[in-house]
Each structure stands twice: as C-alpha cells, then as structure tokens.
Amino acid sequence: MTIHSRLRLMILSITALAATVIGISLTFIEQSETDAAAINVAGSLRMQTWRIAEHVVVAELVTEEILAPLVDVYDLSIHRPSLTLLNQRGGKIQEQYQDVVFQWEQVMRPRLVHRNFAGYVEDVPAFVDKIDRMVFSLQQDNEEKLNVLFTAMLVALGLLLFISILIFWDVRRNILTPVRLLMQASRDVRKGTFDIHIPYRGNNELGHLSGAFTKMASDLKLYYQQLEEKVAEQTKALTQSNAALELLYESSEMLASNPFNQEVLKAYLGRWQKLLNLQECYVCLTTQQDMDWLERIAAPGSLMMTCADGHCSSCLSCGDKLSAGGDSLASIQFVIKGSGGSMEYGFLRATPARDQLLTEEERQWIQLFVDVIGKALGQYRKRELDRRILLMEERTVIARELHDSLAQSLSYQKIQLARIQRLTQQGEDPEKVKVIVEDLQEAVASAYKHLRELLVTFRLSMGDGTLRENIERTLEGFSKQSKSLTFDLDYRIRFLPLDAHQEVHILQIIREALNNVVQHSQATRSTVRCYQEDHEIVVSVTDNGCGLSESPEKAGHYGLSIMSERANSLGGHMSYVSTAAGGVRVELRFPVAETEEQDMNNDINKKHDAEVSQ
Structure with missing residues (x-):
C-alpha cells in the first residue's frame, strides 16, 4: 500500500470516530439545553403558584387588575415551548406534564376565575408536588443520558487508543524509519560522503525514493569531482578579476593626479605583467601631435627590445607581430587615446608567455588600463590648456587696463613735459610753467594711485x-x-x-x-x-x-x-x-x-x- 493510501485510511478512520463522538455530544447538548430550560420553567411555575396564593389569601383585597396579569403570565409559562416539547417525548414525563396542565386548566385556574380563593389555596401544596415530581423525572432522565454519553466516550476513547497505536506502529515502520535513513544519508552527502546504501526497500514512495537517493549519491560523487575542478578554475579567474579591478581602480586614482610619473607607470605595468603572465609589457607615450618620437616606458623584467630604425613609426605600422631574438611572439597593441578620441598619445604593447594567448576578458582589462592612461593624459592636457587660457585672459586684461589707464596718463605727462621744455626755452613767464608743473604733479599722483589700485586688483588670487x-x-x-x-x-x-x-x-x-x-x-x-x-x-x-x-x-x-x-x-x-x-x-x-x-x-x-x- 502506498503512503498516500495509508495516510488517507488513517485520516478517514480518525475522522469517522471523531464525527461519531461529536454527533453524540451535540445530540446530548441539544437535549440537555431543552431539559435545562424545562427545569427552569417548571421551577418558575412553582414560584408563580405560591405567589398567586399569597395574593389571594385575603379575598377582599384581590381585584381583577391584580389577578388577571398573574393568571396570564402563568398561562404563558405553562405553555412555553421548552415544556410543550415534553408532549413529544412520551413516557412518564409526558404524562406528568399533561397532568400538571390538566390540573391548572381544569381545577386551579377556574377557581381563580370564579374567586374560589380558599379552594385554590387548599389545592396549592398538591399541585406543587405534581410539579416537583415532573422536575425530578426530568433530572433523572438527564442523568441517564449522561451515563449513556459517558459510556460512549469510554468506547470512543478505547477505539481511539487502538487506532493510535496501530497508526504509530505503521508510521514508524513505513515512514519514520525510511525518513530517518534518508536524513542520515542526506547528512552524509552534506559532509561529502557519497558512498551511501539505504536498506529500506518498501513498495511505496519512500522505498522508491531510497533507491533513487542511492543512485543520486553515486551520480553526485562523479559530478562533485568535476565541480571541484570547475570551482578551482572559476576561483582562480575570480581572484584574477578582483585583482584586475583593484589594479584598475588604483591606477585611475594615481595616474589622475600625475600621469607623467614614470616610476608609478612602470610599477603598474609590472603588476599587469605579473597578473596576466605576460612576457613583455611596455608603453610608448608622447604629449605632442608628432607620433614619430615616443618615450618608451617598460615594466621591470620585460624583454629589452630596440626599435629597428630608431623611429617609432615602424612600431606603429608593424601590426601585431614583433621580432625578438629570432622568435615570433604574438604581441597585441593598444592605441592610447584621449577622452574624446581626438588625440593619440601612443600605444601599449603586451606579449603573452609562450604557447599562451590573451583571453577576451584579459584584453578588455588591458584596454581599460589604456583608457585610464588616455583619460588621465587628456584631463591633464585639458587642465593645462584651461590654465593657459585663463592666464592669457588675465594678461590681456592687465595689458588693456595698463593701456587704458597708465599709458594714457604717461602720454599726457609726456605732453606736459614737452610744453614745460618749450616754455623754458622760449623764456615764458614762470607762472605759466608753475601751473603746468602743478598739473603734472597732480597727474603723476593720480597715475600712481591708479597703479596701486590695479596692483591690488591683480594681486588677488583664487x-x-x-x-x-x-x-x-x-x-x-x-x-x-x-x-x-x-x-x-x-x-x-x-x-x-x-x-x-x-x-x-x-x-x-x-x-x-x-x-x-x-x-x-x-x-x-x-x-x-x-x-x-x-x-x-x-x-x-x-x-x-x-x-x-x-x-x-x-x-x-x-x-x-x-x-x-x-x-x-x-x-x-x-x-x-x-x-x-x-x-x-x-x-x-x-x-x-x-x-x-x-x-x-x-x-x-x-x-x-x-x-x-x-
């Protein structure tokens, strides 16, 4: 039998037993509620019987306004649904209830209506005894039902205990034991132990699962060995990628401030050569438009190669092959360009070790490093160009202001000096010369003041x-x-x-x-x-x-x-x-x-x- 069928049978058995017990309990609760209501109403009838008797003891004090409501309330109480249901139960309780109703309607009530209060008071004890016997019968009937319910509960408890023992034994044998074996096998697999054998071979889902798990463990053993090899390769590649990214970040930070530091550039070229296992790595750079003369900066340990004719144009046109000691090395050349790509600053040449080729990812890393160098050179050149433009503008402003102020003032003073010289030669009145001299002195003072103001302005710095x-x-x-x-x-x-x-x-x-x-x-x-x-x-x-x-x-x-x-x-x-x-x-x-x-x-x-x- 499959586990699904076993579980379904267990659940149906427990459900049927629980439904039976619940049905019996609900039936008893319903009847108990009816009996309780009937007992309460019967108790109220006794109280109302004595209350009416108290009111009619003195006949002269009884009026229709007092008596009629009491009788009406008694009629309603004795015909309550909880009491009228006793007519459907049969037996002794039905007879007692009908006797009480008959006694009220045929004896007690007519005496009240005809104001025979003495006869009513005389029959009250006997009438109340009938009500008490009816209440006692209801209580006995309820106790008998409790005994039946208690017996049913004991039987249900025994059946439940038997079914539980049977279910526990079956679950332990066909579910818990194979699950425990599977859990132990899974823990072994988690620890890396793949030599697993599960002895359970039941004809159910867990039996099939045990066989499949054993087969899976043997397959995992093979896959795990292959995966370890791949993880080792990926770890090595990831470590190399992390080192490359860190190197790119450091180089971008360092070269941004000073791209012309050859020692720093040599150090980074050496790190790239070691990281990518290159046989050669160097750059040829210039900051001019002429690409025929480049400065060569090589990583420590690179092959000492010389240009064929002393001109860099031959390296730019030699393609991706470069001769070194008679061997042909598969070198790769990367052009170094500025941010906008409008100017080329040189190239980087990388030669991998023998019998090796650069992967696409390694080429991208070198290209990013080349872009960092180009961007750093471009930004430095732009900063220098901006500084020069700003300096030229400041000089233009200074020259214009000197021309517009001091040059005009000096020209005016030169004219005044020529006038003084001419008047002196002609022997003119000294008073005229004095006026010109005073005017000249004022112009010199004004020019000096202008000069100080201009110096204050131009000495201010950012x-x-x-x-x-x-x-x-x-x-x-x-x-x-x-x-x-x-x-x-x-x-x-x-x-x-x-x-x-x-x-x-x-x-x-x-x-x-x-x-x-x-x-x-x-x-x-x-x-x-x-x-x-x-x-x-x-x-x-x-x-x-x-x-x-x-x-x-x-x-x-x-x-x-x-x-x-x-x-x-x-x-x-x-x-x-x-x-x-x-x-x-x-x-x-x-x-x-x-x-x-x-x-x-x-x-x-x-x-x-x-x-x-x-």
Whole structure:
C-alpha cells in the first residue's frame, strides 16, 4: 500500500470516530439545553403558584387588575415551548406534564376565575408536588443520558487508543524509519560522503525514493569531482578579476593626479605583467601631435627590445607581430587615446608567455588600463590648456587696463613735459610753467594711485576651496581693512556647472566692487548676493553709502571698466544703479551653461507646469 493510501485510511478512520463522538455530544447538548430550560420553567411555575396564593389569601383585597396579569403570565409559562416539547417525548414525563396542565386548566385556574380563593389555596401544596415530581423525572432522565454519553466516550476513547497505536506502529515502520535513513544519508552527502546504501526497500514512495537517493549519491560523487575542478578554475579567474579591478581602480586614482610619473607607470605595468603572465609589457607615450618620437616606458623584467630604425613609426605600422631574438611572439597593441578620441598619445604593447594567448576578458582589462592612461593624459592636457587660457585672459586684461589707464596718463605727462621744455626755452613767464608743473604733479599722483589700485586688483588670487569659501575669505580680508564696514553674504548657488574660468571672474568682480565700496561709498554695510534667476547667474554687491557720482567711470578709476570687461568674457553684462536707500547696487548677470540632464529636467518641469495650468 502506498503512503498516500495509508495516510488517507488513517485520516478517514480518525475522522469517522471523531464525527461519531461529536454527533453524540451535540445530540446530548441539544437535549440537555431543552431539559435545562424545562427545569427552569417548571421551577418558575412553582414560584408563580405560591405567589398567586399569597395574593389571594385575603379575598377582599384581590381585584381583577391584580389577578388577571398573574393568571396570564402563568398561562404563558405553562405553555412555553421548552415544556410543550415534553408532549413529544412520551413516557412518564409526558404524562406528568399533561397532568400538571390538566390540573391548572381544569381545577386551579377556574377557581381563580370564579374567586374560589380558599379552594385554590387548599389545592396549592398538591399541585406543587405534581410539579416537583415532573422536575425530578426530568433530572433523572438527564442523568441517564449522561451515563449513556459517558459510556460512549469510554468506547470512543478505547477505539481511539487502538487506532493510535496501530497508526504509530505503521508510521514508524513505513515512514519514520525510511525518513530517518534518508536524513542520515542526506547528512552524509552534506559532509561529502557519497558512498551511501539505504536498506529500506518498501513498495511505496519512500522505498522508491531510497533507491533513487542511492543512485543520486553515486551520480553526485562523479559530478562533485568535476565541480571541484570547475570551482578551482572559476576561483582562480575570480581572484584574477578582483585583482584586475583593484589594479584598475588604483591606477585611475594615481595616474589622475600625475600621469607623467614614470616610476608609478612602470610599477603598474609590472603588476599587469605579473597578473596576466605576460612576457613583455611596455608603453610608448608622447604629449605632442608628432607620433614619430615616443618615450618608451617598460615594466621591470620585460624583454629589452630596440626599435629597428630608431623611429617609432615602424612600431606603429608593424601590426601585431614583433621580432625578438629570432622568435615570433604574438604581441597585441593598444592605441592610447584621449577622452574624446581626438588625440593619440601612443600605444601599449603586451606579449603573452609562450604557447599562451590573451583571453577576451584579459584584453578588455588591458584596454581599460589604456583608457585610464588616455583619460588621465587628456584631463591633464585639458587642465593645462584651461590654465593657459585663463592666464592669457588675465594678461590681456592687465595689458588693456595698463593701456587704458597708465599709458594714457604717461602720454599726457609726456605732453606736459614737452610744453614745460618749450616754455623754458622760449623764456615764458614762470607762472605759466608753475601751473603746468602743478598739473603734472597732480597727474603723476593720480597715475600712481591708479597703479596701486590695479596692483591690488591683480594681486588677488583664487585660493583652494569652493567659490563660496573664497568669497567668505575675501569678505574677511575686507573686514580687516575697514573696521567700520559690515559685510554680509547671501549665497544660494547650490548645484550649478561653474568652471574655474567663471569662478575666477566672479571672484575678481566681487573684489573690485568691494574695493570701490571701501574706497568711495562711505557705507557702513555691504551685502554680496549670488543666486540663479531663470537661466542666468546673478551676482550683486549692494551698499548703503552715498550712491553713484555723476561720472562713475572717473570715480571708479577704471574699476568699472575692468568689471565690464570680465562680464563680457563671461557672455554677460554689468549694471550699476542707485538703490532706494541711497546706496549702489552693482550687478553681474551671465547665462549658465546647462547640461543635457538639466535640459531634460527643465523640459519635464515645463510640461508639469503646463499640465497644472490646464
């Protein structure tokens, strides 16, 4: 018999026995509830009989209003459903109930109706005795049912005990024993022991499972041996991949700061050569457009190979084969390009050990390392180019300001000196010469003052840190210069693409504006604000001083022109307005360069605003 059939038979046997016991119990409970209700109602009849007797003892005090409700309640109680059901039970209880009803309806009730209260009171004890005998019969009947239920429970308990013993024996023999053997076999398999034999061979599911488990263990023994070999190979490959990723990460960190450190580059080439078991690994690099002359950097232990004719163009055109000592080595060459791929910085050549080839994954690792070198060189070249452009722009600004201020002033002084020389030669009035000399002295003093202002402006530098930190340091410096001035900063540029070129010009404009506040405004408070408005960056310097003069260019000593030039280089413009409080607001506005992601976010925001407006 199968386990499924055995379990089904066990469950059906227990279920049938439980259903029988439950059915008997429910039947007894139902009848017990009826008997209990009948006993309670019969008890209330006794109480009502005596209560009526108490009310009719003095006949003169009994009225129809008192007697009628008592009789009606008694009629309802004696005909309650719990009592009327006694008519269906037959036997002694039915006769006793019918006798009580007859006595009430034919004797007791008519005497009350005809106000024969003395006769009613006289028959009350006999009538109550009949009710008591009926209650006693109900109690006896209920006790007999309890005895029958108790006997049935004992029989059911015996049957349940017998079935349980039978089920336990069968489960232990045909289920627990083979399951225990299978569990022990599974533990052996988990420990790596595959020589397993399960003796149970029953004609059921567990018997078939035992045979299949024994066959499976023998198969697993074979598969496990093969799997160990594959795991060893995969572990080696994973270890190599992890080392390669770690090497790529370290090289990207180190080469990003200084890609021209040959010792560092040699060390990384040596690590790649050891990791990939290369016979040769070197790079040839240049930072110029001419690819004919490259600097060769080789890993320690690489084959010392020389170029055929001293020119690097031969290596670039020799393909993937390179002769070394008469042997042909399958070398692979990787071109090193910048981030955009517009410039080539050289190549990396890797030669695997004899009778070996680089896998596709190993080629990808070398290509990633080559990309790291190219990216580092490209970023370094871009930083240098940006620094040069910024330096040339600063020099252009300095040259323009020197030409517009000092050169014009010196030209004016040269003319005045020529006038003095001519007047002296002609013997003119000394008073005329004195006037020219005084004018010349004033021009020299003005030129010297202009020069000091320009030196203060151009000596200011962009320190390390963010734009906000540099502005805060600038405000601290001006606070030390002018104790009577209070400087505030409202910086709300949180996440915008500002490059170093823009930050330098913003900082220089703020410094020039603050210098004008200190020198000319007679203010007590100045506020610097930086924020974004639509697609523009707004930088303003506001004070509460005396306001703009009639000719601000003259009063600013070319400082306003310097700020305007810087604003033009940013693609923006400057504005100078008087505030309602009497001070001056110097404002810079220039467009911000948006990334593709910002353009996408702006389009999404516009669509959202359009949907909301609809």
